Amino acid sequence: MISYSVLLQKLNEKGLTKTALTRELGISSRTMAKIGRGEKIADHVLEKMAVFFGCSAGELCQTISDNVLLQTLRDEKNIRMPGGLYHELQVRMTYNSNHIEGSKLSEDQTRLIFETNTVDVGEGIPVDDIIETVNHFRAIDFCIDMAEEPLTEDIIKELHRILKQSTKNSSLAWFAVGDYKKRANVVGGRETAKPKEVAPRMKILLSEYEAKTDITMNDIIRFHYEFERLHPFQDGNGRVGRLIALKECLRFGLIPFIIEDAKKLYYYRGLSEWEREKGYLTDTCLDGQDTFRKLMSIFDIPS
C-alpha cells in the first residue's frame, strides 16, 4: 500500500483539487483513482507532479508496509524520533557490530555520536572508528529503506560503499570501496574465495538464496555463514554480513538479531564450527533475536 498523504497535503496548500491537478498536468482520472486506492502510479507521472510541487518524487509518496516492525522503524526514521526502537537499533547494533571488529568506541560514545553528532573523544580513538560509526548508522537506514527489495550484488556492494567510504583504507589503490576484494584474504585462519572467484560465487549464492520460496531464519543464518566464508570484500565483511541479515529479517517479517560484543566468542565459534555443528551459530543468532525481542517489548511492539 502506498500513502500519498504528502501529495494531498501539498495540493491542499496550493488550494487545488485533484480534478484541477489532472487538468493542470494532463494526468488521467485513472491515475487519480489509483492514488485514492493507495496503488502505485507510473514513475513519469510522479516525476511530473514532483516538478510541479518543486520537491522530489520520493517525498510525494511512501510505501506503507503491513510488517509492523518495519513500518515502526520507517515512521520513527522519517521523523528522526528520539528514544524509540529505531534509535535503540541504531545505537545498539552499531556499537556491537563495530566493537566485534575492534572499534574502540564505547556504547555511550556511540550513543553520543548518534544523538548529538559530536564525540567525547577518549584516549586514542582512531578517526576511522568514528567515521565507520556514522557510516554504519547510514547503512542501517539503507537496510530499512531497501528492506523489501530482492537481495542483489548491487545492494550488497552499496552497503560496503556506505560503510567504508571516507575511511583511511578508501584512499588505498588496492582497496575497493563498494566493490569486491582485489587481494586474497583469510578468515579464522582459513582460505576464502580468491578475488577472481568472488563474483561468480556470489552470483551462485544469491541465485540459490533468491530461488527459495519462503525464506526462514535458518536460510538467513546459512546465507550469513556462506557470505562470511566467501569473504567477498577486502574488509568490512562481518559488518556487511550482519547488515544483510538485518535487511533480510525486515524483508521477511522475522525478528532481526543483534550479536552482542559480549557473545563474540560464541559467534566466532559458530562460524568456524558450522560445517560440523550448525547449532552453535544458530543458537547465537537466536540469542541475538532475544536481544532484539526485549527491545521490541520495551516499546510494546508485538513480536
Ligand SMILES: Nc1ncnc2c1ncn2[C@@H]1O[C@H](COP(=O)(O)OP(=O)(O)OP(=O)(O)O)[C@@H](O)[C@H]1O
Ligand atoms: N571461522 C570463520 N569462518 C567464517 N567467518 C568468520 C570466521 N571467523 C570470523 N568470521 C567472520 O568474519 C568477520 C570478521 O572478519 P575479519 O576479522 O577478517 O574482518 P573483516 O573482513 O575485515 O570485516 P569486518 O572488519 O567488518 O569484520 C567476523 O565478524 C565474522 O562475521
